[in-house]
Amino acid sequence: MPRYPEHLTGEGPVNPFPGIKVLERRIGREITHRLGSNEGLDMPHRALREHFGDAVVEHVYGYGDAEALGVRQRVSAQQNIPLEHLLVDAGADSLIALALRTTCEAGETVVSTAGTYPTFGYFAQGQGCRLVEPSYIEAPGVLAPDLEALAAAAHQENAQLVYLANPDNPSGHLHSDSAIFKLRKALPDDCWLLLDEAYGDFRDDAGSEFLGQALPGVIRLRTLSKAHGLAGLRVGYAIAHPDVLAMMMKVRIHYAVSSFTQAAAEVVLDHPDEVREHIEAIKARREQLAAHFIALGADVLPSATNFIGIRLPSAELAAKVHQQLLAEGVLVARLAHPALANVIRITAVQAALEPGRLAALEKAVSA
Numbered sequence: 001m002p003r004y005p006e007h008l009t010g011e012g013p014v015n016p017f018p019g020i021k022v023l024e025r026r027i028g029r030e031i032t033h034r035l036g037s038n039e040g041l042d043m044p045h046r047a048l049r050e051h052f053g054d055a056v057v058e059h060v061y062g063y064g065d066a067e068a069l070g071v072r073q074r075v076s077a078q079q080n081i082p083l084e085h086l087l088v089d090a091g092a093d094s095l096i097a098l099a100l101r102t103t104c105e106a107g108e109t110v111v112s113t114a115g116t117y118p119t120f121g122y123f124a125q126g127q128g129c130r131l132v133e134p135s136y137i138e139a140p141g142v143l144a145p146d147l148e149a150l151a152a153a154a155h156q157e158n159a160q161l162v163y164l165a166n167p168d169n170p171s172g173h174l175h176s177d178s179a180i181f182k183l184r185k186a187l188p189d190d191c192w193l194l195l196d197e198a199y200g201d202f203r204d205d206a207g208s209e210f211l212g213q214a215l216p217g218v219i220r221l222r223t224l225s226k227a228h229g230l231a232g233l234r235v236g237y238a239i240a241h242p243d244v245l246a247m248m249m250k251v252r253i254h255y256a257v258s259s260f261t262q263a264a265a266e267v268v269l270d271h272p273d274e275v276r277e278h279i280e281a282i283k284a285r286r287e288q289l290a291a292h293f294i295a296l297g298a299d300v301l302p303s304a305t306n307f308i309g310i311r312l313p314s315a316e317l318a319a320k321v322h323q324q325l326l327a328e329g330v331l332v333a334r335l336a337h338p339a340l341a342n343v344i345r346i347t348a349v350q351a352a353l354e355p356g357r358l359a360a361l362e363k364a365v366s367a
């Protein structure tokens with residue numbers, strides 16, 4: 001079994017503020033007169049009402065439900081995930097930080113692919129962890145996290161946790177479910193697998209049984225930032241066994257997800273057709289964008305996400321294209337990691353398909 005930091009294995013820490021929603025559920029009745037919590041409950045909010053309307057303002061007075069029951073119930077019903085296998089927090093980024101805080105102590109080693117989603121390494125180092133980074137597998141048409149190298153590094157370095165984004169950012173690569181099972185098996189028993197599935201909704205098999213499972217020794221993360229379009233509101237969820245989530249709840253910032261965010265997430269989750277429509281539109285644009293650049297001769301990386309990666313012949317050329325586009329007010333992503341500095345990433349939004357919008361990139365790949 002993966003290990004927890006020593007200081008979390010006893011009784012505490014105990015959250016001093018589980019919140020009113022949790023208390024209401026415990027005592028089985030609504031609390032109609034809130035005279036004990038120190039929120040600004042009688043703020044008139046004239047300005048806010050005028051700006052955003054009454055419906056929004058009703059959500060801003062009190063702290064959000066620390067257990068985010070409404071969001072969890074909807075995700076649970078839609079994806080067939082037991083309620084007790086779900087924990088909601090302020091986006092996948094917060095969940096990465098929370099997972100690290102729950103599983104790792106300063107001085108311990110964590111492993112992730114060199115050039116993958118950099119927030120993981122940033123948070124891990126900020127927590128005093130040692131970061132070990134095996135390289136991607138690179139071949140024509142392939143840029144993929146090297147699962148064997150991740151497992152080997154975990155053994156060699158006595159790692160506490162391995163991070164894998166699947167589908168991966170920035171490569172867009174998707175490893176199969178069986179490859180993930182194999183990776184879990186190949187890791188040391190006492191090493192965690194933090195599986196970041198922020199782009200899971202764009203998988204062609206999204207909704208498969210595997211995707212909803214809590215796996216032993218694995219903390220899976222999802223977000224409503226992408227397929228659900230709620231990045232600015234900060235909401236995502238973890239899928240793991242209840243004992244793991246209980247540990248995470250010990251160190252979670254309990255009111256991190258605001259009441260308005262929860263209410264908005266509930267509304268969006270109550271309209272799955274709109275989410276599906278959005279996902280289908282993104283996938284269609286992604287394929288159109290990929291076909292366009294492939295036809296120009298570009299090395300387009302296969303993607304199971306809402307973006308495509310284009311590998312240019314050199315980092316210098318990628319930097320030049322990036323600068324040219326920026327000078328025109330167009331921001332594409334150029335990867336910061338030196339190992340991937342020749343990759344440009346483009347999000348499959350409508351603007352990317354507007355004729356001439358990415359002319360500098362088109363010119364570079366056809367040269």
Ligand SMILES: Cc1ncc(COP(=O)(O)O)c(C=O)c1O
Nearest residue numbers: 091092093117165169198223225
């Ligand atoms: C792999 C990966 N994980 C996490 C995130 C952050 O998601 P959130 O907005 O839910 O924090 C991103 C955002 O780009 C991402 O690419």
